[in-house]
Structures are given as structure tokens and as C-alpha cells.
Amino acid sequence: MKRKATLALMIGLGALVPVAYVHGQDENTMIEAPSDVAAVPDDAQKTDSGLASKVLTKGTGNEKPAAADEVTVHYSGWTTDGKLFDSSVKRGQPATFPLNGVIKGWTEGLQLMTVGEKRRFWIPADLAYGENPGGGRPGGLLVFDVELLDIKAAPKPPEDVAEVPAEAKKTESGLAYRILKSGEGDSKPAAHDIAEMHFSMWSKDGQLLESSQSHGRPLNAPINTLPFEGLQEALTLMTPGEQSRFWIPQALTFGENIPPGAPEGHLVFDIELISFKEAPEPPKVPEDVAAIPDSATKTASGLASRVLEKGTGDTNPKATDTVSVHYSGWTLDGKMFDSSVSRGEPTSFPLNGVIPGWTEGVQLMTVGEKRRFWIPADLAYGENPGGGRPGGMLVFDIELLEIK
Incomplete structure (x- = not known):
């Protein structure tokens, strides 16, 4: 299973190093392909989307994850010719991820499961990576065996997520905010400083888009490399220890060029600035950045x-x-x-x-x-x-x- 590139990963807990998808696997661990890997069997259940599955082992409870929750699973994935292309079982390490940050077939399918359950999925191409995705990703119908080990509930959306409350303060840019907990001192980071923070991000309809808590660690990054102009401005208003809620208008997020799948309207961030570290001034923009020069x-x-x-x-x-x-x-x-x-x-x-x-x-x-x-x-x-x-x-x- 590979995570898809979603809005959730825009904030990226780490640097945007141009890394390709690579898996390390223990070649000594043999995993047999399922006998019904080639096609959806008659005893499989189907949803309206075309996702097919059957329970291999029943779970131990009644709770099922929501799309925004974080789950921990063991899994193995095959193409219909029986080729194993990925396996947490083979690596000997379960995978943990926000459920809305993976392919559609996983997001839908795991919401059918309870903790302890093992289920086999036949995921059609349009719910996976497509027919010919490239980049080393498998195409066509994919088969996954998934065991749901744990569910971690996502942070609840704020009550005032839909509209900016009257008591919120506003900056000249249109950024609105209110302080939930005061910080210590009066020092604030510059745009090029490195901020350590916890955050949760929601769309105006209350959908959780990303949360550092889901990853179990704070985000640590230069403020000026974060993707949203409004998010960068927000952090420069805060002091260490402060917790604040920000309503960032669309003009300060995607502007008029909203990428496919991204929410329209304002975004809401709950941010805790844990600390910041002063950093050197960022490199200057190259004078020949706009086009390849003749000297190249x-x-x-x-x-x-x-x-x-x-x-x-x-x-x-x-x-x-x-x-x-x-x-x-x-x-x-x-x-x-x-x-x-x-x-x-x-x-x-x-x-x-x-x-x-x-x-x-x-x-x-x-x-x-x-x-x-x-x-x-x-x-x-x-x-x-x-x-x-x-x-x-x-x-x-x-x-x-x-x-x-």
C-alpha cells in the first residue's frame, strides 16, 4: 500500500526531498499469493463503488474507523497474476496512517472493519492507482489482505469551523484568529525561522484534512516553506506555548487555482507553537530562475x-x-x-x-x-x-x- 499524494500530505512532516517510493523487504519471508487472487470470487461482498471483499478472520469489537481516523494495520498486496508488490508483514513492521490519506479502496474498505479483523479486498483500478499509473505503482485490479490492529480517533472539528466568529481578530490580509491559550514571553518567529508545532487542519464543513497528532510527532519546518501564505503569517503572530485557532481565507491558501480534490472556502487550523529556532536568512532567488540561460x-x-x-x-x-x-x-x-x-x-x-x-x-x-x-x-x-x-x-x- 502506498499513500496517495493528498492535501493531507501537503504540510509534509519533513522536507520535500524529491524522493521516489521505495520499499525495503526481507527476502527470507515468503508470503503465498491467495488462491483467488486472479478474480473476484462469488462469495465476496461488493459495495456500490465496485469494491469487493470477504472476511478472513472476524474482529473482536464493534468499533469501526472513520475516514479521518488513524489506523494501524498489517497488509500484503498482490497484482492479479499473483505478484507481491508490497507487504508490511514481509517487513515485519505494521503501517500507521490517516485513513483519508490512502487510495480510495483502502479509505472505503477499512471503514467496514473492526479491530482484530482480517479481510481480503479486490480493489478496482479506479479505486487504486488506475490502469497505467507509472512511477513503479501497480496498475489494474489489486488484491490486499489487511488486518486492522488499532484505531486512533481523529481530533473533533471545532464548533466554530464553518464561520469566523465575531470575536475573532483579523489582520490586514484577511487572516482571522483567536487565542485559545496564551504563550510565554513576547518573542515571535520570523518567516525564515524553524517552527516546531502541533496542528490540526479542517475544511469549513468540518472534514479533518491533516493533523500532526495523527502522526504522533510535531511538525518541525522552516515557516517560509509551508505551502499556505496564511499559515506562514499565522505562525509569525504566535509566541512559544501559545495555542490559537486560525481561519485562513481561500485567497491565502490556494487562491483561484484550487487543485483537484482540494476543499473550497476557508481552512481552519488549530495550532500549538511548541518552540521556534532562529535560522539563517533563506537563499536569495536566483536571477535566472524564470528561464534557462544561454550559459547553461x-x-x-x-x-x-x-x-x-x-x-x-x-x-x-x-x-x-x-x-x-x-x-x-x-x-x-x-x-x-x-x-x-x-x-x-x-x-x-x-x-x-x-x-x-x-x-x-x-x-x-x-x-x-x-x-x-x-x-x-x-x-x-x-x-x-x-x-x-x-x-x-x-x-x-x-x-x-x-x-x-
């Missing part, structure tokens, strides 16, 4: 780059190597969407586990080198990727620190 070199794939600072050696990493880098990324209009420099913390990753533009581009570099890349959409996230990921051509400044 291009590869056959369309990747363009130019060296900003030469490296100190002559060894280039291979696609199978793990590298450590500092980086900053901008869209063509100069908006920085992520930066390890702003976080003051370099990033390490396997080079074959990131977007194609990074896999190809970093192999051109030597340790100590700084290079600017113009990565076309087909080597990044595509033109309209959704899920908070930036679309179109992207510009990255990358410094290669180490090859491991």
Missing part, C-alpha cells in the same frame, strides 16, 4: 544546468550511491518551496530514490561542487502533480557534500 548546458533528456562553484575532486557519484547535499528549490516565478539550507540541515538519500532530474543531475557533480539545475516537468513531478508538490519546470541549487 543541456543533456539529451532536457536537463539543463550550470556550475556555480567547482568541486574539489574528480569522482562523480553513481546512481546506486547515497549522497549528502544541501539544496534549495524554486518554481519559475521565484517561489521557494523547499530548502535544506533554510533548515540548517543537509539531506542524505540514495540517488536512485529521487526524481529523475536529481538522479541524472547529481551524477554530473563532484564533492564540493555547487550547481544550478533547471529540471523539466517530465523529470520532476509533472505539470499538475497535486498533493502540494510543485508542477512544471523547477530550479534547484545543489551542493554535493559527500558520496557515501
